[in-house]
Amino acid sequence: MPQISRPTLEQVARHCGVSTATVSKVLNHRPDVAAATRSRVEAALEQLGYVPSTGPRTVNTLHEVHVVVNTVLNAYVMQALDGILSAAASERVEILVDSLDAHGEPSSAPLSQRWCEHAVRRGRAGVILVTAEMSPEQRRRLESLGIAVVAVDPVDPLDDGLISIGGANFTGGVQAAGHLIELGHTHFGFAGGHHRSPAWSERLHGFLSALRGCGLDADPSMILERQFDFEDGVQMGSQLLDAPEPPTAIFCGSDRSAQGVLEAARVRGLRVPEDLSVMGFDDTYATMPTAPALTTIRQPISEMGRTALRTLLQMHRGAGPDSHHVQLATQLVVRETTGAPAHMPVGPRSAD
Numbered sequence: 511m512p513q514i515s516r517p518t519l520e521q522v523a524r525h526c527g528v529s530t531a532t533v534s535k536v537l538n539h540r541p542d543v544a545a546a547t548r549s550r551v552e553a554a555l556e557q558l559g560y561v562p563s564t565g566p567r568t569v570n571t572l573h574e575v576h577v578v579v580n581t582v583l584n585a586y587v588m589q590a591l592d593g594i595l596s597a598a599a600s601e602r603v604e605i606l607v608d609s610l611d612a613h614g615e616p617s618s619a620p621l622s623q624r625w626c627e628h629a630v631r632r633g634r635a636g637v638i639l640v641t642a643e644m645s646p647e648q649r650r651r652l653e654s655l656g657i658a659v660v661a662v663d664p665v666d667p668l669d670d671g672l673i674s675i676g677g678a679n680f681t682g683g684v685q686a687a688g689h690l691i692e693l694g695h696t697h698f699g700f701a702g703g704h705h706r707s708p709a710w711s712e713r714l715h716g717f718l719s720a721l722r723g724c725g726l727d728a729d730p731s732m733i734l735e736r737q738f739d740f741e742d743g744v745q746m747g748s749q750l751l752d753a754p755e756p757p758t759a760i761f762c763g764s765d766r767s768a769q770g771v772l773e774a775a776r777v778r779g780l781r782v783p784e785d786l787s788v789m790g791f792d793d794t795y796a797t798m799p800t801a802p803a804l805t806t807i808r809q810p811i812s813e814m815g816r817t818a819l820r821t822l823l824q825m826h827r828g829a830g831p832d833s834h835h836v837q838l839a840t841q842l843v844v845r846e847t848t849g850a851p852a853h854m855p856v857g858p859r860s861a862d
Contacts, residue, residue: 517558526554537631555631574604575822576629578620579640580665581611585765585794586811590640590662593815601823610642621648630655636822640815641665658825660818663709673825675818675836677809679709682840683716683761686789686807689842690759691724694850695787699757700733701746701767710735710763713791713807717761738763743770751778751786758786758851765790765797768804772847783849793843802846810838 523530528551535543536551543551554560577594579587591607598605608620618624621637621644629637636658643665649672652659661674690698700717703710718728734749736742743762747770750757762768768790772782780786782802790797793808817838821831 517560519560522551522554522558522560525558526550552631556628559627560631574606574632575636575638575819576620577605577607577638577640578642579607579609580642582607582609584641586663586792587640589794589811590815590818593812593817594638594819595815596812597816597819601819603819603823621645621652623651626651626655626657629657636660636826638662638815638818638822639664658822660822660825660831662814662818665707673821673831673834675814675821676709676838677811677814678837678840679712680716680719682791682807682809683713683718684720685716685840685842686713686761686791687717687720689805689844689848690761690787690789691720691726693759693787693848695759696726697755697757697759697851698728698732699750699753699760700728700763701743701750701760701771702733702735702763703738703767705735707738707763710738713763732757738767740766740770740773743767744774745770747771747774751775751780756786759789759848760786761789763791765792765794765804765806768806768847769800772800772804782847785852787848787851789848797845800847805845805848806843808841808843810840814838 519530519533523533528547532543532547533551533555536548536555575594575598577591579591581587591605595605610620620642637652637660639659639661641663642661644659644661649659659673661672663676664672664674698717698721700714702714705711714733721728732750732753734746736746743766746767747760750760750771751774760768760771762771768788771788775782775786775788782788788804790804790806791809792811793806794811797804797806817836821836825831
């Protein structure tokens with residue numbers, strides 16, 4: 511099978527009427543190129559489909575990192591970006607952000623062939639995915655072009671080939687269960703994320719494990735799975751609260767889901783936490799406007815973003831990651847949406 515010839519630097523230079531040295535300067539982000547010339551060369555590189563055959567042209571310096579998110583309309587994503595930008599400032603790396611839900615043209619969408627080739631030409635040898643899904647084909651494409659990838663809270667199930675940064679979700683589920691059990695709850699509802707979400711699966715299994723450790727169990731009909739958003743939280747909350755025997759406490763897979771559950775409780779005239787306890791997960795900026803203030807499990811989301819960037823730079827410099835799957839500690843944050851169930855006496859407990 512004949513090989514497909516790749517355009518050379520000389521062909522690119524002839525195409526736009528400059529020297530090969532100028533093309534090389536553009537590829538290596540040298541500052542001593544006029545803006546108009548740089549634009550002309552970059553257009554020629556894209557038009558001719560030039561991709562360095564040896565992968566990224568810079569070995570020890572990564573000028574730009576591309577962050578791909580599922581949407582920017584999300585407090586979790588914005589908090590992760592805050593950490594990435596903080597680390598990038600100290601490393602003198604430029605961050606470019608692209609959203610999967612903002613592109614209507616598949617051929618130029620993030621992680622497409624055209625997008626990846628342009629990333630290599632620009633020297634973006636690193637991509638951070640923040641809760642964004644990546645297909646096996648997209649992953650192979652990035653690997654073939656020498657583009658390193660680090661995922662923050664990956665949507666896909668974990669495997670040893672994908673470097674990921676996340677929170678200790680299982681432990682967070684255990685912490686949530688321990689808090690509600692200590693308050694006296696025995697009948698629980700769950701408003702979670704999609705069953706394919708590793709994060710939600712780990713949170714749920716941590717919670718259920720803690721229940722079993724205390725001789726308790728959960729009704730399978732009380733375990734609901736939708737998206738981590740407000741609208742689905744309202745729907746799940748409505749279904750749980752309209753059950754013949756509604757739960758006295760609902761553990762939610764995210765703060766946004768918890769906000770939806772609180773709304774479902776409000777329209778039914780339920781008092782929180784007197785009639786119903788509600789717990790979230792993440793401790794994002796989304797917890798701030800809730801009244802009463804939301805009890806939740808805090809993930810160090812900004813630190814997860816910082817760790818993702820540092821891990822990517824470490825990989826680009828030729829060092830392997832410290833761990834393929836980094837999990838940072840979670841923390842129980844008790845506020846105002848959890849309390850003893852209505853049938854329990856309220857007051858100080860006697861010491862053991």
